[in-house]
Every structure is written in structure tokens, then in C-alpha cells.
Amino acid sequence: MVATPVPTxxxxxxxxxxxxxxxRRRRRLETRDIIVLSVxxxxxxxxxxxxxxxxxxxxxxxxxxxxxGIGTPRxxxxxxxxxxxxxxxxxxxxxxxxxxxxxxxxLVATPLGLLMAVLLDRQLRFSRFYQSSLYLPVTLSFAVxxxxxxxxxSADQGVINAILGRTHGNGIDFIGNPHLNIWxxxxxxxxxxxxxxxxxxxxxLKSVDPALKEAAIVDGASPVQTFFRVVFPTMxxxxxxxxxITVIEALRAFDLVYVINGGRNGLELLAVMVVDNIIGEAxxxxxxxxxxxxxxxxxxxxxxxxxxxxxRREESR
Amino acid sequence: MTQSLLTPSQLSRRSLLRGxxxxxxxxxxxxxxxxxxxxxxxxxxxxxxxxxxxTFGSNYSDPTPMKALQAVVDGYTKKSGNTVKVNTxxxxxxxxxxxxxxxxxxxxxxxxxxxxxxxxxxxxxYLEDISDVWSGLNGFTDALKAASTGADGKQYFxxxxxxxxxxxxxxxxxxxxxxxxxxxxxxxxxxxxxIKADGGVPIGFSDQDGWPAxxxxxxxxxxxxxxxxxxxxxAGKQSWEDQKVKDxxxxxxxxxxxxxxxxGANGRTWEQAGxxxxxxxxxxxxxxxxxxxxxxxxxxHADIGITPFPIIDEANGTDSVEAPIDGFMLPKKAxxxxxxxxxxxxIGTPDAENAYLKVDNSNIAVNSNADTSGYEQxxxxxxxxxxxxxxxSQYLDRDTRPDFAQTVVIKAFQSFIDKHSKSDIDALxxxxxxxxxxxxxxxxx
Numbered sequence: 044m045v046a047t048p049v050p051t052x053x054x055x056x057x058x059x060x061x062x063x064x065x066x067r068r069r070r071r072l073e074t075r076d077i078i079v080l081s082v083x084x085x086x087x088x089x090x091x092x093x094x095x096x097x098x099x100x101x102x103x104x105x106x107x108x109x110x111x112g113i114g115t116p117r118x119x120x121x122x123x124x125x126x127x128x129x130x131x132x133x134x135x136x137x138x139x140x141x142x143x144x145x146x147x148x149x150l151v152a153t154p155l156g157l158l159m160a161v162l163l164d165r166q167l168r169f170s171r172f173y174q175s176s177l178y179l180p181v182t183l184s185f186a187v188x189x190x191x192x193x194x195x196x197s198a199d200q201g202v203i204n205a206i207l208g209r210t211h212g213n214g215i216d217f218i219g220n221p222h223l224n225i226w227x228x229x230x231x232x233x234x235x236x237x238x239x240x241x242x243x244x245x246x247x248l249k250s251v252d253p254a255l256k257e258a259a260i261v262d263g264a265s266p267v268q269t270f271f272r273v274v275f276p277t278m279x280x281x282x283x284x285x286x287x288i289t290v291i292e293a294l295r296a297f298d299l300v301y302v303i304n305g306g307r308n309g310l311e312l313l314a315v316m317v318v319d320n321i322i323g324e325a326x327x328x329x330x331x332x333x334x335x336x337x338x339x340x341x342x343x344x345x346x347x348x349x350x351x352x353x354x355r356r357e358e359s360r
Numbered sequence: 361m362t363q364s365l366l367t368p369s370q371l372s373r374r375s376l377l378r379g380x381x382x383x384x385x386x387x388x389x390x391x392x393x394x395x396x397x398x399x400x401x402x403x404x405x406x407x408x409x410x411x412x413x414x415t416f417g418s419n420y421s422d423p424t425p426m427k428a429l430q431a432v433v434d435g436y437t438k439k440s441g442n443t444v445k446v447n448t449x450x451x452x453x454x455x456x457x458x459x460x461x462x463x464x465x466x467x468x469x470x471x472x473x474x475x476x477x478x479x480x481x482x483x484x485x486y487l488e489d490i491s492d493v494w495s496g497l498n499g500f501t502d503a504l505k506a507a508s509t510g511a512d513g514k515q516y517f518x519x520x521x522x523x524x525x526x527x528x529x530x531x532x533x534x535x536x537x538x539x540x541x542x543x544x545x546x547x548x549x550x551x552x553x554x555i556k557a558d559g560g561v562p563i564g565f566s567d568q569d570g571w572p573a574x575x576x577x578x579x580x581x582x583x584x585x586x587x588x589x590x591x592x593x594x595a596g597k598q599s600w601e602d603q604k605v606k607d608x609x610x611x612x613x614x615x616x617x618x619x620x621x622x623x624g625a626n627g628r629t630w631e632q633a634g635x636x637x638x639x640x641x642x643x644x645x646x647x648x649x650x651x652x653x654x655x656x657x658x659x660x661h662a663d664i665g666i667t668p669f670p671i672i673d674e675a676n677g678t679d680s681v682e683a684p685i686d687g688f689m690l691p692k693k694a695x696x697x698x699x700x701x702x703x704x705x706x707i708g709t710p711d712a713e714n715a716y717l718k719v720d721n722s723n724i725a726v727n728s729n730a731d732t733s734g735y736e737q738x739x740x741x742x743x744x745x746x747x748x749x750x751x752x753s754q755y756l757d758r759d760t761r762p763d764f765a766q767t768v769v770i771k772a773f774q775s776f777i778d779k780h781s782k783s784d785i786d787a788l789x790x791x792x793x794x795x796x797x798x799x800x801x802x803x804x805x
Binding site for chain 1: 463625628
């Protein structure tokens with residue numbers, strides 16, 4: 044890297060009379076390169092260390108303490124984890140909801156987005172219109188989506204109950220019933236996720252060489268075979284991105300449920316527990332950090348397993 | 361009303377002029393500024409030294425309280441000539457973020473609640489001692505002073521008003537159907553059953569916000585087990601697994617089991633429940649006065665009846681009233697502490713309370729020198745109820761540690777509203793006690 048610009052410098056300055064000056068210039072360029080490189084790389088490394096590794100390690104450290112935001116954290120061993128697993132009634136529901144969220148986005152919303160992308164890739168009439176309307180929810184923030192959920196699901200004033208004609212105190216309580224509200228929230232999260240996945244796959248499909256498809260058809264492959272055996276595998280980089288996005292979206296899910304009812308009563312999620320304990324009036328920073336560490340392990344667990352698999356397959360090729 | 365509407369517009373014109381003056385670079389001519397601030401004169405308590413800029417953190421985000429607080433601020437700016445910038449945050453968000461707010465970059469004066477909820481922050485060292493402000497205040501009872509005092513005996517809080525929690529009903533409906541406000545628990549159940557038989561929804565209920573159900577719990581607990589048990593339970597000195605607590609949940613559950621509550625409380629906000637009451641969709645509701653009054657049109661306020669929460673144990677009668685006090689404090693990290701104290705001093709005067717209550721007539725004055733002649737009937741009844749009490753409690757989430765109220769009690773009560781069989785109650789009480797033990801074992805500071 045460092046050596047490459049050197050010949051360029053010499054060729055662009057052929058009129059340099061003395062060798063000494065050339066050398067001096069070369070050395071000066073090298074130092075500048077080193078400075079530029081160390082600044083660029085150094086800054087990135089510092090930011091990465093401080094904002095990603097620093098905070099992660101701080102969370103892990105704090106999760107073994109009791110800390111209220113000021114003063115010194117007191118070491119309490121694994122008490123926070125013990126309390127989480129044994130006496131906190133929110134933890135296991137939150138954990139299950141996160142897994143459910145992941146399963147729903149991964150098995151329903153993502154395939155649906157892929158299906159939409161494949162359909163829209165076929166140059167349908169009004170395809171731009173469909174694209175935009177499917178993509179529209181992505182442009183809405185989750186806070187707005189959460190507000191929509193309330194408008195749609197409220198027992199007294201909601202749209203669904205109005206359509207069903209159940210407005211006089213006998214409305215179905217989509218927001219307050221802890222067995223129903225999670226599905227309403229998932230439907231809206233999926234609505235948004237589908238559009239997101241669709242637009243990424245649409246771009247991916249456009250980049251697949253049409254010659255590949257033609258060759259497959261000439262060889263007698265059915266459209267389904269063509270897609271699954273030829274097109275889908277060639278989109279592997281896109282698939283990795285989609286998978287990572289889906290896992291991260293599912294595990295960091297927070298804003299939607301927080302807007303609906305503060306992430307309680309059937310809508311518990313790990314990220315909400317982190318916020319409630321750390322940022323909320325309670326200020327149990329050590330305890331919230333323990334939840335954050337579990338969330339970190341879950342997220343990195345999924346992503347690292349998948350990436351190592353991909354890389355191993357790449358190497359064996 | 362017209363007058364109070366005029367005041368803000370005058371203020372904005374004045375501050376506009378002041379802004380224009382600053383913009384035109386005439387800051388160096390203090391005479392002109394003084395001329396602009398006009399009318400009010402310089403009889404302020406700050407000694408008329410140099411003009412102060414004070415920031416004011418507020419959670420008075422509903423329209424009426426917001427206007428009322430602005431009236432207080434206007435009264436202050438007029439008197440002192442200082443400028444006050446009010447930063448209003450939606451009240452639930454303000455409360456959720458309070459810890460971070462006090463630690464990071466707080467305003468010079470911040471809205472908060474009296475009692476343990478304030479003492480907790482004082483003990484953590486987030487608040488500035490304002491005993492010197494208190495030495496200049498008068499008209500407050502010892503009880504009010506105690507509610508404004510931290511565990512270390514110093515004052516950290518200036519109250520502006522309080523309000524009572526009670527059982528509310530509509531006088532016209534009760535008169536028309538021949539109902540009587542219930543005196544004791546049996547009356548209460550009998551009346552609710554009768555209302556149900558007549559085709560009405562007996563008791564309005566909401567808990568999506570997490571706090572409204574606490575009022576009912578507190579009242580059943582104080583009526584059944586007495587005020588001291590409430591205090592000890594909140595302080596972590598009594599067990600949530602105590603049979604006394606299970607009895608409270610048992611009595612409460614009977615209201616659900618007999619279908620006397622408006623269903624779906626976990627999916628209803630307090631505003632929606634207040635609106636149901638205003639529209640006479642529910643016959644009764646346990647709420648704080650402002651929660652009912654703010655959702656009911658002014659013309660119907662005279663129709664709102666207020667009665668103490670029914671007696672459960674004659675030994676306790678109705679000796680305890682839940683009457684939370686709202687007010688203001690000075691964060692330790694405030695930038696302009698001198699200005700903040702000056703503003704707090706004004707808030708402690710009868711003038712400030714009068715200005716506030718003139719706009720927001722759902723609360724009652726705490727300063728005995730405040731003008732109560734303009735009270736409407738609801739305020740008079742509410743004040744009489746508070747005056748009749750032997751014990752005043754603040755409210756569950758103000759009487760206990762916030763880390764317990766916010767992370768444990770809210771979820772526990774919502775789960776109780778969802779499931780309340782006897783075995784559910786036993787499991788719930790055990791879970792609450794386990795968590796209480798873990799939380800109360802951690803020292804506050």
C-alpha cells in the first residue's frame with residue numbers, strides 16, 4: 044500500500060534534476076502517507092474501540108455490579124444474572140418474544156419480501172406503483188407505526204373494531220390483551236420489514252446476469268428450479284446481508300412496542316428491559332447491563348455462527 | 361379567562377420586542393430594555409440587580425396545566441424582569457427520563473413530585489439544598505414542609521398545589537336512578553351490581569399507562585390495613601407475601617370477578633377512561649381530581665360528585681386520603697442557581713398559586729394564604745376531603761423507591777388485571793416480594 048504511490052510520484056515529475064531532491068520528495072511522501080494512513084486507520088480504530096468494544100466491555104463489566112449512574116459501581120458478582128433468571132417475571136417472556144420476533148421476521152416477513160421482489164422483477168404493469176407502496180412503510184419511523192397500531196387496534200376507538208361493528212364497550216382488546224397484542228405488533232413489524240427486504244432483493248435480482256437464467260432455461264430447468272438452483276445462490280452476498288439485517292432487526296426491536304404500551308403486558312422485549320432499567324427513572328444500570336450482555340451474546344451468536352459457516356464454505360471452494 | 365389569555369400574548373409581544381432589541385445590537389442600552397419590559401415595574405424580589413435568564417423544565421404538557429404554568433411564569437417575569445424559558449416535555453417521557461435529565465443537563469428549575477420520590481433523588485445528591493428559600497416562605501403547614509424535606513432534614517422542594525384521589529360519580533345520573541354514593545365496601549359492591557343490572561358499566565378503569573391502578577390498590581390497602589401498613593409496605597419493611605396484602609388483592613379481584621369493571625383496562629389510557637366518565641359511559645371511577653376534571657367539559661364540572669373511597673375496616677374509617685403534591689426543585693447541576701432560587705421563591709408565594717389555579721381549577725392550593733374564593737364546587741369538595749384526613753399519602757409511585765415502582769409494581773398490577781385467581785395472586789405476591797427483597801437490599805446512595 045505504502046509503496047504504490049511512489050513510482051507515480053517519480054513518473055509525474057520526470058523533470059526533477061537532482062536524484063537527491065527526488066529522494067527527499069519520496070521520503071516526504073512516505074511520511075505523509077504514513078500520517079494520512081495512521082490518521083484514517085487510527086481514527087477508525089479509535090472510534091471502533093471506543094464506541095463498540097469500549098462500550099461492550101463496559102457493559103460486561105457493569106453487569107457484575109450495582110451502579111446508579113454516579114459514584115463507583117459496587118461489585119455484586121453474578122447477582123444480577125441470578126435475579127434475572129430466577130425472580131424477574133419479565134425476563135423469560137421478553138426472551139421468548141424476541142425469539143418469536145426473530146422467527147416471524149425470518150420465516151414469514153423475509154420470504155414474503157423475497158416473493159414480492161421476484162414478482163415485481165417480472166416487469167409487471169404498474170410495477171413502480173407496487174414497489175413504492177410496498178416500500179412506503181419503510182420510510183415511516185417505528186414511532187409512527189406504533190401510533191398506527193393504536194389507531195387500528197384500540198378497543199374503544201380502533202379501526203378493526205369499527206369495521207367489525209364492535210364499538211360499544213364490547214370491542215376486541217388488541218392492545219391490552221397480552222395474547223393478542225404481540226401478534227398485532229408482529230404484523231406491523233412484518234409489514235415494514237417486508238418492504239425493506241423487497242427493495243434489497245429487487246436490487247440483487249437486477250444484478251443477476253440474465254445469461255445465467257437463459258442458460259438454465261435452455262438446459263430445461265423449470266422457473267422454480269431456475270430460481271432456487273441458479274438465481275438464489277448467485278445472490279449469496281445479498282442473502283448474507285438480509286440475514287444479518289433480519290437478526291439485528293428482530294433482536295433490537297424496541298421502538299414499536301415502546302410506543303404501543305411501554306413494552307409491558309404481553310409486549311416485553313429484551314431491549315425494552317435494557318432501556319427501562321438503564322434510562323428509566325429506576326436507574327438500575329448494573330441490572331440493565333446484564334440484560335444488554337445477554338442480548339449481545341444472542342446477536343453475535345447468530346451472526347458469528349452464520350458468518351463462520353459462510354467463510355468456511357468459501358475457503359473449501 | 362379572557363384576562364389569562366391576554367397575558368401570554370402580552371408576554372410574547374414583550375419578549376419579541378426584547379428579541380428585536382437584542383437583534384438590533386442595542387443590548388448595551390439597558391434603559392431601552394427596561395422600557396420594553398415596561399408595566400410590571402422593578403419591584404421584584406431579586407433586588408433588581410442584573411437581569412437573569414432562567415430555564416424551567418416542565419412536564420405540564422396537557423393544554424390546561426401548560427397554560428396555567430405559563431401564567432405563573434408570566435407573573436414571575438412581570439414581577440422580577442427576568443426571562444424564563446420553559447422547556448415542556450410530555451409528562452410520561454419526562455418522568456421516564458428524569459434520572460438521566462438530572463444527571464446530565466437539567467434546567468434551573470425542574471418540575472417534580474413531593475415525598476419519597478423527591479427524597480430518593482435528594483439522597484442521591486442530584487438536588488440542591490433550598491433551605492434558604494424555605495426560610496423566606498410562609499403559609500405552609502408542617503406536613504407540607506415535611507413532604508418537601510429530604511432524609512437529611514434539608515428542604516429540596518417547593519410545592520405549588522395538590523389534588524385528592526377519590527371515588528367520582530355523576531350527580532345527575534345518581535339522582536335520576538336513585539343511587540347513593542357508597543359509604544362502605546358492601547354498599548360499593550351492591551351499588552355496582554345494581555348499576556350493572558340497570559345496563560350500565562359500573563366502574564371505569566384504565567392501566568395502559570401503568571400508574572392509574574395504583575390508586576385503587578393504595579386505597580383498598582389503607583382502608584383495610586391502615587395508613588402505617590401502607591408506609592411500611594412502601595418502605596420495604598413489610599412483606600408483599602403477607603396475608604394482609606393478599607387480602608387487598610382478593611378484595612380487588614372480586615371487582616373483576618363480578619364484572620364490575622370496564623373491561624380491557626390494560627389497553628386503555630387514563631385519558632380514554634376519563635373521557636368515558638365525561639361521556640357518562642361509566643358510572644363511577646377512582647381517579648385524581650384533575651384526571652376527571654381535565655377530561656370533562658367545564659360546564660359539566662358542577663355535575664361531578666366526589667366521595668371518599670368506601671370504608672373497608674371501621675377501625676380505619678376514611679382516615680387516609682391520597683393527595684399527591686406537585687411542585688418544583690433545583691437540580692444540583694443547574695447552571696443558574698441564583699435565578700432558580702429566585703423563581704422558586706416566587707413559586708412559594710400565594711400569588712403564584714393563585715395564578716396557577718385561576719387557569720387550572722382541577723387542583724387545590726397548598727399555601728394557606730392563597731385565595732380560595734374562586735373555587736368551584738369540585739375544588740371545594742376536594743379541599744374539604746383533604747382537610748378531613750388524618751393521614752395524607754402521596755401515591756404508590758411517590759411513596760416507594762422508583763426502581764421498585766417502575767420496574768416491578770407496574771408490571772405486577774398489569775399482570776393482576778389480566779389474571780387474578782387465588783393462585784395467580786399467591787404467585788404474584790411471591791414474585792413481588794422476591795423482587796422487592798433484591799431491590800431494597802441495595803442502598804440508595
